Amino acid sequence: MSALPSGAPAAAPLLSIRGVETFYGKIQALRGVDLDVYEGEIVTIIGANGAGKSTLMMTICGSPRARSGQILYRGEDITQLPTHSIMTRHIAQSPEGRRIFGRMTVMENLQMGTTLVGQDHFDEDLKRVFTLFPRLKERANQRGGTLSGGEQQMLAIARALMSRPKLLLLDEPSLGLAPLIVKQIFEVVRELNVNEGLTVFLVEQNAFHALRLAHRGYVMVNGAITMSGTGRELLSREEVRAAYLEGGRH
Structure with a gap:
């Protein structure tokens, strides 16, 4: 069972x-x-x-x-x-190796996450992922390829969340990330599960x-x-x- x-x-x-x-x-x-x-x-x-x-x-x-x-x-x-x-x-995937769009800004990457669901809830969902990952808000106009490894992982997860997955x-x-960043990311995953039932x-x-x-x-x-x-x-x-x-x- x-x-x-x-x-x-x-x-x-x-x-x-x-x-x-x-x-x-x-x-x-x-x-x-x-x-x-x-x-x-x-x-x-x-x-x-x-x-x-x-x-x-x-x-x-x-x-x-x-x-x-x-x-x-x-x-x-x-x-x-x-x-x-x-x-x-x-269903949304945050793939191994992040696979963000390096030439696009953080904001453009997040917009790509809405491709399958449309942008009716974009502002609401953007506020949600920026609350989960405040660093991304600070980097909103920065190109994805210039982010640190940890920031790119945050962006990959945030992009997936923009599609409103069940x-x-x-x-x-956690691949290739510093222990402190790993801890932060796992805490966000726990928060999404506990608070939103994801x-x-x-x-x-x-x-x-x-x-x-x-x-x-x-x-x-x-x-x-x-x-x-x-x-x-x-x-x-x-x-x-x-x-x-x-x-x-x-």
Whole structure:
């Protein structure tokens, strides 16, 4: 039985993945992945670099396409939908490596985040992301490519939030960032979940921070899920501590 956030009703998963296999040519990257994300949860996947975590995130978004298995979002099979159709269903991704538009200003990047939903709520949503990330307000007219790594990560998340997602996919948000910035970003994610009920699916190499933040977690090894449990349960398991937590407390 899945552990839901305190007070959350028992319900069908918001995101359900069953038997998903993904290949790059003849190389198999995902091996029969099964997992669920319920509305109002923060769920994380931890694992070593190259385990297949980011491939799973991209497969949810339709690129690469799952060769077999099924991805359900709100009960709808989205496995074979084109990426642009998937993203119109209130799913947003903050991808690995940020991938902001370096030549555009912070404000222009945020405007790009509204492409699928229009600008009816732009002022309201802009105020929201500037409250979450005050640094971006200070840098509103600065080109994205001139921002620090931490500021670019803030911008990538803020751009995703401008599309008003019900499910936020966060891929390696701590990668290459200073510990203080990592702490700030994870605090924002927690705030979005607690105060707004935003559902978050997080892929993260920093297992200590991810499992402390998440309601539930999965461990991925060589493209397969090998372990699952609440964040607290996984933090306490010796095999997880030995493999992923040594030296990881930043």
